[in-house]
Amino acid sequence: MASFSAAIANLSSISPTQTSLYPRHRLFQSQCRPFFLSRSSHFLLKDLTLPRGRKTPDTVICASFTDVTSNVSLEEKLPPKGETWSVHKFGGTCVGTSQRIKNVAEIILKDDSERKLVIVSAMSKVTDMMYALIHKAQSRDESYISSLDAVLEKHSATAHDILEGDSLASFLSKLHNDISNLKAMLRAIYIAGHATESFTDFVVGHGELWSAQMLSLVIRKKGVDCKWMDTRDVIIVNPSGSNQVDPDYLESEQRLEKWYSLNPCKVIIATGFIASTPQNIPTTLKRDGSDFSAAIMGALFRACQVTIWTDVDGVYSADPRKVSEAVILKTLSYQEAWEMSYFGANVLHPRTIIPVMRYGIPIMIRNIFNLSAPGTKICHPSVNDNEDGQNLQNYVKGFATIDNLALINVEGTGMAGVPGTASAIFGAVKDVGANVIMISQASSEHSVCFAVPEKEVKAVAEALQSRFRQALDNGRLSQVAIIPNCSILAAVGQKMASTPGVSASLFNALAKANINVRAIAQGCSEYNITVVVKREDCIKALRAVHSRFYLSRTTISMGIIGPGLIGSTLLDQLRDQASILKEEFNIDLRVMGILGSKSMLLSDAGINLTRWRELREERGEAADLEKFVQHVHGNNFIPNTALVDCTADSVIAGYYYEWLRKGIHVVTPNKKANSGPLEQYLRLRALQRQSYTHYFYEATVGAGLPIVSTLRGLLETGDRILQIEGIFSGTLSYIFNNFKDGRAFSEVVAEAKEAGYTEPDPRDDLSGTDVARKVIILARESGLKLELSNIPVESLVPEPLQVCASAQEFMQELPKFDQVFTKKQEDSENAGEVLRYVGVVDVINRKGVVELRRYKKDHPFAQLSGSDNIIAFTTRRYKDQPLIVRGPGAGAQVTAGGIFSDILRLASYLGAPS
Ligand SMILES: NC(=O)C1=CN([C@@H]2O[C@H](COP(=O)(O)OP(=O)(O)OC[C@H]3O[C@@H](n4cnc5c(N)ncnc54)[C@H](OP(=O)(O)O)[C@@H]3O)[C@@H](O)[C@H]2O)C=CC1
Ligand SMILES: N[C@@H](CC=O)C(=O)O
Numbered sequence: 001m002a003s004f005s006a007a008i009a010n011l012s013s014i015s016p017t018q019t020s021l022y023p024r025h026r027l028f029q030s031q032c033r034p035f036f037l038s039r040s041s042h043f044l045l046k047d048l049t050l051p052r053g054r055k056t057p058d059t060v061i062c063a064s065f066t067d068v069t070s071n072v073s074l075e076e077k078l079p080p081k082g083e084t085w086s087v088h089k090f091g092g093t094c095v096g097t098s099q100r101i102k103n104v105a106e107i108i109l110k111d112d113s114e115r116k117l118v119i120v121s122a123m124s125k126v127t128d129m130m131y132a133l134i135h136k137a138q139s140r141d142e143s144y145i146s147s148l149d150a151v152l153e154k155h156s157a158t159a160h161d162i163l164e165g166d167s168l169a170s171f172l173s174k175l176h177n178d179i180s181n182l183k184a185m186l187r188a189i190y191i192a193g194h195a196t197e198s199f200t201d202f203v204v205g206h207g208e209l210w211s212a213q214m215l216s217l218v219i220r221k222k223g224v225d226c227k228w229m230d231t232r233d234v235i236i237v238n239p240s241g242s243n244q245v246d247p248d249y250l251e252s253e254q255r256l257e258k259w260y261s262l263n264p265c266k267v268i269i270a271t272g273f274i275a276s277t278p279q280n281i282p283t284t285l286k287r288d289g290s291d292f293s294a295a296i297m298g299a300l301f302r303a304c305q306v307t308i309w310t311d312v313d314g315v316y317s318a319d320p321r322k323v324s325e326a327v328i329l330k331t332l333s334y335q336e337a338w339e340m341s342y343f344g345a346n347v348l349h350p351r352t353i354i355p356v357m358r359y360g361i362p363i364m365i366r367n368i369f370n371l372s373a374p375g376t377k378i379c380h381p382s383v384n385d386n387e388d389g390q391n392l393q394n395y396v397k398g399f400a401t402i403d404n405l406a407l408i409n410v411e412g413t414g415m416a417g418v419p420g421t422a423s424a425i426f427g428a429v430k431d432v433g434a435n436v437i438m439i440s441q442a443s444s445e446h447s448v449c450f451a452v453p454e455k456e457v458k459a460v461a462e463a464l465q466s467r468f469r470q471a472l473d474n475g476r477l478s479q480v481a482i483i484p485n486c487s488i489l490a491a492v493g494q495k496m497a498s499t500p501g502v503s504a505s506l507f508n509a510l511a512k513a514n515i516n517v518r519a520i521a522q523g524c525s526e527y528n529i530t531v532v533v534k535r536e537d538c539i540k541a542l543r544a545v546h547s548r549f550y551l552s553r554t555t556i557s558m559g560i561i562g563p564g565l566i567g568s569t570l571l572d573q574l575r576d577q578a579s580i581l582k583e584e585f586n587i588d589l590r591v592m593g594i595l596g597s598k599s600m601l602l603s604d605a606g607i608n609l610t611r612w613r614e615l616r617e618e619r620g621e622a623a624d625l626e627k628f629v630q631h632v633h634g635n636n637f638i639p640n641t642a643l644v645d646c647t648a649d650s651v652i653a654g655y656y657y658e659w660l661r662k663g664i665h666v667v668t669p670n671k672k673a674n675s676g677p678l679e680q681y682l683r684l685r686a687l688q689r690q691s692y693t694h695y696f697y698e699a700t701v702g703a704g705l706p707i708v709s710t711l712r713g714l715l716e717t718g719d720r721i722l723q724i725e726g727i728f729s730g731t732l733s734y735i736f737n738n739f740k741d742g743r744a745f746s747e748v749v750a751e752a753k754e755a756g757y758t759e760p761d762p763r764d765d766l767s768g769t770d771v772a773r774k775v776i777i778l779a780r781e782s783g784l785k786l787e788l789s790n791i792p793v794e795s796l797v798p799e800p801l802q803v804c805a806s807a808q809e810f811m812q813e814l815p816k817f818d819q820v821f822t823k824k825q826e827d828s829e830n831a832g833e834v835l836r837y838v839g840v841v842d843v844i845n846r847k848g849v850v851e852l853r854r855y856k857k858d859h860p861f862a863q864l865s866g867s868d869n870i871i872a873f874t875t876r877r878y879k880d881q882p883l884i885v886r887g888p889g890a891g892a893q894v895t896a897g898g899i900f901s902d903i904l905r906l907a908s909y910l911g912a913p914s
């Protein structure tokens with residue numbers, strides 16, 4: 001066997017250049033892949049002639065040559081670093097059963113990386129079982145013995161399932177040996193009635209020791225060069241307060257090199273969670289320990305990747321239990337992952353990101369139960385930009401919330417410009433050991449507000465009251481106020497930095513969802529924007545901002561009230577258009593409830609509109625308006641709520657104010673609210689203008705025809721309305737277009753009713769009330785403060801029928817009066833004229849009128865057919881020739897279409913793409 005110095009002397013290929021690829025290591029680079037020998041590897045270096053001037057070699061790097069002490073290649077004896085190693089971590093559920101351990105083995109074998117290091121947790125529940133052993137033993141509960149037997153049984157049964165022959169025998173022998181040591185140790189704890197921390201850590205770490213050994217034996221059985229590692233021999237940590245530890249990387253690296261020199265191999269199965277102190281006392285990495293083990297190992301090996309296997313498809317853009325539309329993020333930067341995890345997202349603990357982030361090692365989060373899901377990659381953002389198309393439009397990656405907080409507001413004129421105020425405030429907070437989660441101070445310096453966990457707020461407030469007693473007494477501070485029941489909503493995204501408009505979009509979405517923001521904080525890093533909202537608004541706020549950033553669709557929770565002719569036609573139109581709206585416009589209209597006068601149908605996720613009629617029959621429950629509204633709005637499942645009132649009921653219309661005040665948008669073809677008492681109308685409109693809640697009612701005049709919007713457009717652009725004149729009733733238009741050639745009036749009325757043009761009660765049409773309502777709506781829209789009673793109306797309902805109890809009775813009785821109408825019709829026909837029922841808004845004279853007029857046959861109003869409405873706007877701009885809107889102004893399809901169009905207008909106001 002050649003001596004070591006001879007071996008070195010033969011290394012003619014070593015480059016004389018010393019480079020320093022890694023901070024602590026100087027190395028000679030040979031033609032083959034470099035590797036490291038550290039100071040701890042002195043035994044290999046005793047004969048080495050050092051470069052001049054060097055007393056101790058930091059590191060010697062060699063090419064592939066033969067070790068002096070064995071025939072194993074030296075390259076094999078030290079862990080090569082860099083791209084070679086991939087690290088995997090499997091949590092307890094991943095190795096929870098025999099079958100799952102086999103699945104893990106398959107995954108490892110399929111990874112074609114040159115070398116693999118696998119961190120495993122204890123089988124699921126085992127760590128808890130081990131803690132229970134300690135607890136029982138120190139409470140002098142004899143049942144620790146039977147519990148220990150259960151631990152033995154679990155591992156023994158698993159081993160019998162997955163191992164055989166020598167492997168099984170060797171594992172079982174080790175297992176029994178460990179169990180008998182544990183029994184002795186637990187006995188000692190039992191006697192002492194106390195377990196030290198290191199005893200506890202020693203006992204609980206066995207779960208990892210056994211799972212690592214079993215997995216390594218399964219892999220070896222496949223003929224793979226695999227060793228298991230007790231990471232207590234390698235990972236050295238120091239306690240760093242509050243149940244945390246800091247790895248000693250230097251020492252750990254040396255121990256790793258030593259370990260590897262004794263155990264060279266291609267696959268290492270290592271224990272998660274456990275480590276040692278510098279004094280070799282067993283300890284653990286505390287919370288999220290196995291992830292941390294993987295990160296530390298990834299850093300020690302300078303791995304090409306660390307994969308954390310879990311039971312979710314990756315990191316979600318928001319908690320999927322709160323936002324059903326949350327998506328899996330393809331990539332996240334380290335900072336983003338860090339921020340998300342701080343805010344409670346189910347991502348890695350920040351400390352598990354730091355070790356790999358230092359070397360730019362990507363972390364993959366993968367789902368072991370769904371291998372087809374690509375998972376989330378956490379890496380440097382430069383890599384993200386190329387890979388993640390989503391990123392281009394989404395500057396905010398995800399949203400997270402923290403509940404159960406209270407805000408404390410310290411306010412007073414005596415704070416401004418007084419150095420030390422903030423220090424005094426937070427000194428007092430520190431003294432009670434409270435954790436400050438967010439701080440906000442406006443530059444006026446008159447108030448400082450900060451968020452603390454709700455459970456700590458009382459103590460904090462008392463400490464502040466006492467600390468600032470004098471300032472409060474003499475008025476320098478006006479108050480120390482507690483605002484309870486708050487939540488934090490945070491938007492996280494590295495690309496928010498220096499991108500204008502992100503916060504505007506965020507706050508816009510909150511405003512549109514009618515969420516009041518109590519406090520705001522954004523650090524200069526701009527990685528997150530934090531807002532404080534009322535706790536009951538938190539989920540709604542989360543959903544609103546989430547949909548705003550296109551991580552989910554513009555979703556509106558809708559309640560349809562009145563599934564009669566118009567309501568049911570609307571439901572059918574929604575059904576037919578739903579998928580196009582989703583796919584092309586990102587609009588998700590979810591009908592969460594349908595309410596009739598007697599029964600209602602509710603759904604938690606959205607009613608299947610292809611079957612709503614059957615479902616209403618099968619699952620309908622007694623109508624209850626309050627419950628209905630609470631269901632559609634109160635579940636907070638979807639950020640925006642709209643109630644669509646398709647009744648003609650003034651009681652329902654009376655609720656609009658309350659709904660709008662609650663942030664519920666209202667869309668309706670029902671004319672009752674806008675033509676009801678003026679004072680109520682003005683109150684409603686004032687509320688609508690102040691809030692970000694919308695109220696749309698285009699279908700109240702001219703059904704689907706753009707009448708209200710045309711008038712609005714004229715007014716908003718500064719035109720002045722002089723007069724609006726028109727045929728506003730589809731029913732009466734139809735009747736007078738068809739009441740000719742000797743036909744009976746009642747027959748034509750019945751036809752109009754059949755065609756769906758009439759109001760639920762056709763007397764509303766014939767009496768002129770419906771037209772008067774439309775005149776009032778347009779008059780008020782034009783700024784006239786008129787009541788319905790101010791409009792003189794010529795009724796076509798024969799006097800004796802005005803008292804009919806029902807619409808049905810009225811229709812039955814109407815033929816008795818056909819002659820009266822025939823007479824009117826013949827008189828006008830004989831004069832070469834036609835009868836037309838018109839409404840007029842005379843803006844100049846601030847009045848309106850509704851009457852039956854006669855027009856020459858060449859007048860535009862005489863040219864109509866079917867249910868046509870025609871509305872002429874005479875304005876300052878359209879003075880010589882009025883602006884005319886004409887077309888069918890009644891009927892199920894056009895009316896439902898008009899309502900639908902209002903719903904889409906609402907969606908676009910709420911942020912849907914146009
Ligand atoms: N027809 C048209 O061309 C146009 C109609 N409109 C307006 O559309 C609205 C609906 O008209 P249309 O569909 O023809 O009328 P329908 O009579 O066919 O439908 C009315 C619906 O409202 C329900 N309803 C009544 N009161 C209540 C209540 N308090 N709570 C819950 N549901 C209630 C009825 O339920 P149930 O059946 O169980 O009693 C029925 O389903 C009216 O306001 C009308 O003015 C507007 C423009 C054009
Ligand atoms: N009954 C009404 C329907 C529209 O408002 C009409 O006939 O115009």
Ligand code: NA
Pocket residue numbers: 698699700701702703704705706707708898
């Ligand atoms: Na209209």
